[in-house]
Amino acid sequence: MGFIAARLRLCVALGINHHRLTAPSLKxxxxxxxxxxxxxxxxxxxxxxxxxxxxxxxxCLSLRIGSDxxxxxxxxxxxxxxxxxxxxxxxxxxxFLTHLHGDHIFGVTPLLAGLLNGSGGVxxxxxxxxxFLDVNNPAIEIYGPLGTRAYIRSSLTHTYTTLGSAYVxxxxxxxxxxxxxxxxxxxxxxxxxxxxxxxxxxxxxxxxILTDGRISVSxxxxxxxxxxxxxxxxxxxxxxxxxxxxxxxxxKRTNTPMKVMRDIQEGKRVKLxxxxxxxxxxxxxxxxxxxxxxxxxxxxxxxxxxxAHLLIHEAxxxxxxxxxxxxxxxxxxxxxxxxxxxxxxxTPQMAGAFAKRIRARTLIxxxxxxxxxxxxxxxxxxxxxxxxxxxxxxxxxxCEVICARDFLSHxxxxxxx
Amino acid sequence: MGFIAARLRLCVALGINHHRLTAPSLKxxxxxxxxxxxxxxxxxxxxxxxxxxxxxxxxCLSLRIGSDxxxxxxxxxxxxxxxxxxxxxxxxxxxFLTHLHGDHIFGVTPLLAGLLNGSGGVxxxxxxxxxFLDVNNPAIEIYGPLGTRAYIRSSLTHTYTTLGSAYVxxxxxxxxxxxxxxxxxxxxxxxxxxxxxxxxxxxxxxxxILTDGRISVSxxxxxxxxxxxxxxxxxxxxxxxxxxxxxxxxxKRTNTPMKVMRDIQEGKRVKLxxxxxxxxxxxxxxxxxxxxxxxxxxxxxxxxxxxAHLLIHEAxxxxxxxxxxxxxxxxxxxxxxxxxxxxxxxTPQMAGAFAKRIRARTLIxxxxxxxxxxxxxxxxxxxxxxxxxxxxxxxxxxCEVICARDFLSHxxxxxxx
Numbered sequence: 001m002g003f004i005a006a007r008l009r010l011c012v013a014l015g016i017n018h019h020r021l022t023a024p025s026l027k028x029x030x031x032x033x034x035x036x037x038x039x040x041x042x043x044x045x046x047x048x049x050x051x052x053x054x055x056x057x058x059x060c061l062s063l064r065i066g067s068d069x070x071x072x073x074x075x076x077x078x079x080x081x082x083x084x085x086x087x088x089x090x091x092x093x094x095x096f097l098t099h100l101h102g103d104h105i106f107g108v109t110p111l112l113a114g115l116l117n118g119s120g121g122v123x124x125x126x127x128x129x130x131x132f133l134d135v136n137n138p139a140i141e142i143y144g145p146l147g148t149r150a151y152i153r154s155s156l157t158h159t160y161t162t163l164g165s166a167y168v169x170x171x172x173x174x175x176x177x178x179x180x181x182x183x184x185x186x187x188x189x190x191x192x193x194x195x196x197x198x199x200x201x202x203x204x205x206x207x208x209i210l211t212d213g214r215i216s217v218s219x220x221x222x223x224x225x226x227x228x229x230x231x232x233x234x235x236x237x238x239x240x241x242x243x244x245x246x247x248x249x250x251x252k253r254t255n256t257p258m259k260v261m262r263d264i265q266e267g268k269r270v271k272l273x274x275x276x277x278x279x280x281x282x283x284x285x286x287x288x289x290x291x292x293x294x295x296x297x298x299x300x301x302x303x304x305x306x307x308a309h310l311l312i313h314e315a316x317x318x319x320x321x322x323x324x325x326x327x328x329x330x331x332x333x334x335x336x337x338x339x340x341x342x343x344x345x346x347t348p349q350m351a352g353a354f355a356k357r358i359r360a361r362t363l364i365x366x367x368x369x370x371x372x373x374x375x376x377x378x379x380x381x382x383x384x385x386x387x388x389x390x391x392x393x394x395x396x397x398x399c400e401v402i403c404a405r406d407f408l409s410h411x412x413x414x415x416x417x
Numbered sequence: 418m419g420f421i422a423a424r425l426r427l428c429v430a431l432g433i434n435h436h437r438l439t440a441p442s443l444k445x446x447x448x449x450x451x452x453x454x455x456x457x458x459x460x461x462x463x464x465x466x467x468x469x470x471x472x473x474x475x476x477c478l479s480l481r482i483g484s485d486x487x488x489x490x491x492x493x494x495x496x497x498x499x500x501x502x503x504x505x506x507x508x509x510x511x512x513f514l515t516h517l518h519g520d521h522i523f524g525v526t527p528l529l530a531g532l533l534n535g536s537g538g539v540x541x542x543x544x545x546x547x548x549f550l551d552v553n554n555p556a557i558e559i560y561g562p563l564g565t566r567a568y569i570r571s572s573l574t575h576t577y578t579t580l581g582s583a584y585v586x587x588x589x590x591x592x593x594x595x596x597x598x599x600x601x602x603x604x605x606x607x608x609x610x611x612x613x614x615x616x617x618x619x620x621x622x623x624x625x626i627l628t629d630g631r632i633s634v635s636x637x638x639x640x641x642x643x644x645x646x647x648x649x650x651x652x653x654x655x656x657x658x659x660x661x662x663x664x665x666x667x668x669k670r671t672n673t674p675m676k677v678m679r680d681i682q683e684g685k686r687v688k689l690x691x692x693x694x695x696x697x698x699x700x701x702x703x704x705x706x707x708x709x710x711x712x713x714x715x716x717x718x719x720x721x722x723x724x725a726h727l728l729i730h731e732a733x734x735x736x737x738x739x740x741x742x743x744x745x746x747x748x749x750x751x752x753x754x755x756x757x758x759x760x761x762x763x764t765p766q767m768a769g770a771f772a773k774r775i776r777a778r779t780l781i782x783x784x785x786x787x788x789x790x791x792x793x794x795x796x797x798x799x800x801x802x803x804x805x806x807x808x809x810x811x812x813x814x815x816c817e818v819i820c821a822r823d824f825l826s827h828x829x830x831x832x833x834x
Contacts, residue, residue: 050536052497058527076527077494080469102576103536106527110475110493110519119467119520121642123713126759151575154601158568159519160643185602225538226577296540342543 037238038066038214040287040412042310042364045071045081047374047404049294049316049345049367050103052077055374055382057406059104059367061312062087063233063289065215070094071111072231072291078107079114085407089115094210096217097144098293099228100151105144109155112140116191117164118156130164131190138193139165143209143219145227146177149196150184156191163191170197172206172219174227204300214286220301225344228293230301232308235286238414239267242281250278287412290358294367296341298354310412311360312404314367315389316345323388326371348389352396361415363397365389366404374405454655455483455631457704457829459727459781462488462498464791464821466711466733466762466784467520469494472791472799474823476521476784478729479504480650480706482632487511488528489648489708495524496531502824506532511627513634514561515710516645517568522561526572529557533608534581535573547581548607555610556582560626560636562644563594566613567601573608580608587614589623589636591644621717631703637718642761645710647718649725652703655831656684659698667695704829707775711784713758715771727829728777729821731784732806733762740805743788765806769813778832780814782806783821791822 041064046057058075062085069091071078082089092115097105113119116139122128142148149169156163169192173179180198188194199206201221206229210217214236222230242265251258254272263270267280290308292298298305298313305311319336321327337347348365355363368374368389375383386403394401402410458481463474475492479502486508488495499506509532514522530536533556539545559565566586573580586609590596597615605611616623623636623646631653639647659682668675671689680687684697707725709715715722715730722728736753738744754764765782772780785791785806792800803820811818819827 051531052500054500057497076524077497080474080494083469083471100576101537102527102530102572102578105576106523106572107493110523113519114468120518120760123640123642123759123761147575151572154571154575155519155523155568158564158571159517159522161519223540225540342540343537344540 037414038235040065040235040289041409042289042312042412043085043087043409044366044404044406045078045085045087046073046075047366047368047406048075048103049314049369051370053370053373055406056368056370057081058107060107061291061366061404062092063291064091065233067091068093070096072096073098073104073293074108074111075103076106076110079111081406082111086409093140095140095142096231096291097142097148098230098291099145099224099226100147101226101294104293105148105151108142109152109159109161112152112156112163112167113161115140116167118161118191121160121162128162130162133164133166133191135166135191135193136195137166138168138195140167141210142167142169143217143231144169144171145229146171146173147183149182149192150186153182153184153186153189153192156189157186161191166191166193168193168196170199170209172209172229173198173200174221175201177227205304207304218304220304222292222295222301223297223299223344224294228295228344230290230292230295230298230305232301232304233287233289233291235288237283238286239265240281240284247278250276284414287414289412290360294344296344296346296350299357302358305358305360308358308360309415310362310364310410311355311358312364312366313351313354314346315348315351315365315393316340316343316367316369318348318372318385318389318392320385320388324371324385348393349396352393352401355393355397355399355401360397360399362400362402362410363393364402364404364410365393368403375403454831455652457482457652457706458826459706459729459829460502460504460826461783461821461823462495462502462504463490463492464783464785464823465492465520466731466786468787470787470790472823473785473787474498475524477524478708478783478821479509480708481508482650484508485510487513489513490515490521490710491523491525491528492520493523493527496528498823499528503826510557512557512559513648513708514559514565515647515708516562516641516643517564518643518711521710522565522568525559526569526576526578529569529573529580529584530576530578532557533584535578535608538577538579545579547579550581550583550608552583552608552610553612554583555585555612557584558627559584559586560634560648561586561588562646563588563590564600566599566609567603570599570601570603570606570609573606574603578608583608583610585610585613587616587626589626589646590615590617591638592618594644622721624721635721637721639709639712639718640714640716640761641711645712645761647707647709647712647715647722649718649721650704650706650708652705654700655703656682657698657701664695667693701831704831706829707777711761713761713763713767716774719775722775722777725775725777726832727779727781727827728772728775729781729783730768730771731763732765732768732782732810733757733760733784733786735765735789735802735806735809737802737805741788741802765810766813769810769818772810772814772816772818777814777816779817779819779827780810781819781821781827782810785820792820 045060048056206219264280317340373382462477465473627634681697734757790799
């Protein structure tokens with residue numbers, strides 16, 4: 001039985017909503033399956049910068065880990081993009097916001113309303129069962145900078161939204177931010193859990209803002225025009241690969257029960273029936289995913305991001321002479337880079353350089369100007385432009401480079417080495 | 418030269434943005450073309466209730482009058498629906514909100530950002546030219562109930578949105594609402610014009626909240642689970658149809674210059690060269706459009722809505738035994754109507770009855786439960802369901818009945834009689 005199925009069946013057996021598993025119960029369950037490697041799959045739901053186009057929706061990507069789905073940013077229209085994608089909406093239990101620009105967060109309140117039965121109301125004299133929800137048991141956790149709580153609270157309050165389950169907002173506070181408070185005079189919405197934390201930086205980082213069994217999440221500031229963060233998803237070390245040729249003959253020779261293979265698979269030292277000691281294989285590093293918001297310089301996150309298996313980095317603007325007919329004669333790479341930086345953004349070359357610095361294995365470019373149509377529809381010009389953008393990053397990055405497009409899925413595999 | 422082209426050319430000639438035409442200049446211009454009949458076209462951009470589906474987006478419809486485009490409601494994703502439609506986004510200069518439920522307004526701030534160059538920011542040390550906008554010259558006027566101003570202001574403020582043009586919010590205040598104030602402690606956003614009015618009811622109605630040359634808009638409360646309004650768009654009387662057979666021979670006979678036909682077309686009395694008096698044709702009533710938000714009882718708007726050329730009325734839920742396989746055995750029309758009303762909504766029969774009461778010429782049903790897919794994709798079951806819904810309303814309405822679907826356009830013609 002696979003991990004996903006196992007967890008779901010456990011939930012059904014225990015009569016619990018899998019979304020409501022508390023951290024300790026999750027941890028116990030992950031422990032029971034710790035020799036398993038959870039599927040990790042990214043699906044891009046929106047890859048546009050600022051304004052959507054016919055081929056790109058506003059910023060959002062999903063990360064499936066086992067049966068959980070986490071979103072990173074949530075631009076307008078995320079709800080409908082999810083409906084059109086392979087992502088299971090009902091599995092979303094965490095949303096990580098990189099910054100509060102509207103093209104990254106306008107979809108979060110509509111999504112809460114859609115997921116948590118929040119649309120519509122009842123007439124006077126009718127009783128709305130949704131008012132009796134348990135705020136101490138939030139179905140969705142949201143992480144974001146100061147103002148996330150105020151934004152969601154005011155959106156829900158002004159639109160008379162009543163949710164059928166609770167949500168909680170944890171804010172990543174910058175050194176200049178107030179350490180406490182909610183940044184709004186509005187009272188807590190009745191669907192908002194009071195357990196939202198205000199997480200302070202330590203040594204310029206927010207380490208382990210979330211530890212959930214075998215997965216932890218850390219964050220760090222990255223440079224943009226407004227406070228912005230990048231997230232690092234860390235998987236705990238994975239058991240090494242067991243070479244059966246090395247162990248099975250020994251077990252047979254000594255008539256040792258095969259069940260010790262489980263300990264070997266977990267990397268333990270086992271004693272065979274004849275006293276021989278066998279060492280399980282050494283652990284392999286778990287996968288590391290670095291998911292950045294908009295930035296013209298992500299270097300503050302470097303200490304957390306080294307040796308990432310996957311880096312997702314924006315590449316809003318590019319200089320494409322001879323490829324993009326809209327290129328102006330007076331433009332140079334330097335002038336485009338300067339203009340891009342002045343808006344808080346990056347070029348493909350800048351993304352490639354950061355991928356190289358952190359020794360990323362794969363770089364996915366994301367968050368493209370509306371000028372750059374996605375190439376999935378076979379448009380030759382769009383394809384050439386995206387190929388060139390990819391090449392500009394790859395020429396520097398020294399790793400695999402992919403250009404994101406809406407609905408692209410990418411599985412993060414555990415490297416063989 | 419048609420009216421639209423004429424107005425555009427005038428704008429170009431005068432070097433003015435046609436959106437910035439002030440009311441008096443618009444009036445003068447409309448006067449100059451008052452024998453023309455402006456095209457009036459409705460385009461549905463979203464026809465879903467509460468939650469979108471693959472065939473229906475969140476509530477929004479556009480009304481094109483001449484070259485202006487007005488939106489009624491603006492649910493999530495309106496911006497992208499507009500991109501896919503025949504509607505010219507750049508012509509939008511007014512947005513009318515019926516109520517503040519999220520499925521009707523979550524798209525308004527993203528649309529402002531998209532239309533008015535509002536996405537993204539600049540880094541420290543850079544100067545954002547958008548900060549120097551003229552707040553006394555708003556490009557977009559928004560009408561809605563109390564809270565509209567607070568909602569938009571807080572969305573823009575929390576998302577650090579800087580707009581390149583100003584907007585203004587006029588609120589329709591109910592008798593129990595505070596007469597003044599903005600319903601928020603947030604300071605006015607720097608893109609928000611201070612000229613927003615708080616419009617009080619007189620005799621239970623908001624008459625002539627806007628008069629714009631040959632068009633005026635009035636509003637009235639309608640019953641829903643939260644404060645909700647319906648809008649009535651009134652066209653001033655139109656010149657009667659001129660029968661050339663009646664006039665031309667007389668002009669020829671008396672050797673009167675043909676240019677008097679212009680006066681005749683405007684319904685004036687003219688004196689021919691031989692002293693004969695000719696009367697121009699009597700004016701015909703202008704078109705009247707009644708556009709309702711969510712409601713279980715729109716009767717307060719009846720005095721404004723009588724003899725509407727077009728009524729747009731919601732029909733969220735229907736009882737469809739033998740047609741919709743999801744119908745429960747214990748359901749009756751009465752039980753469905755009671756449940757629908759308890760949520761603040763209507764059935765097709767209720768919409769039909771109101772159409773009959775106001776003697777509407779055409780009824781368009783709108784705002785369907787997510788259960789009812791639009792039928793444009795040739796799905797037989799969806800088609801049968803929508804046909805049945807239409808039939809349920811038509812059986813009572815005694816007028817033409819149409820079911821809205823996304824991207825449906827409907828031209829409101831001046832009746833021949």
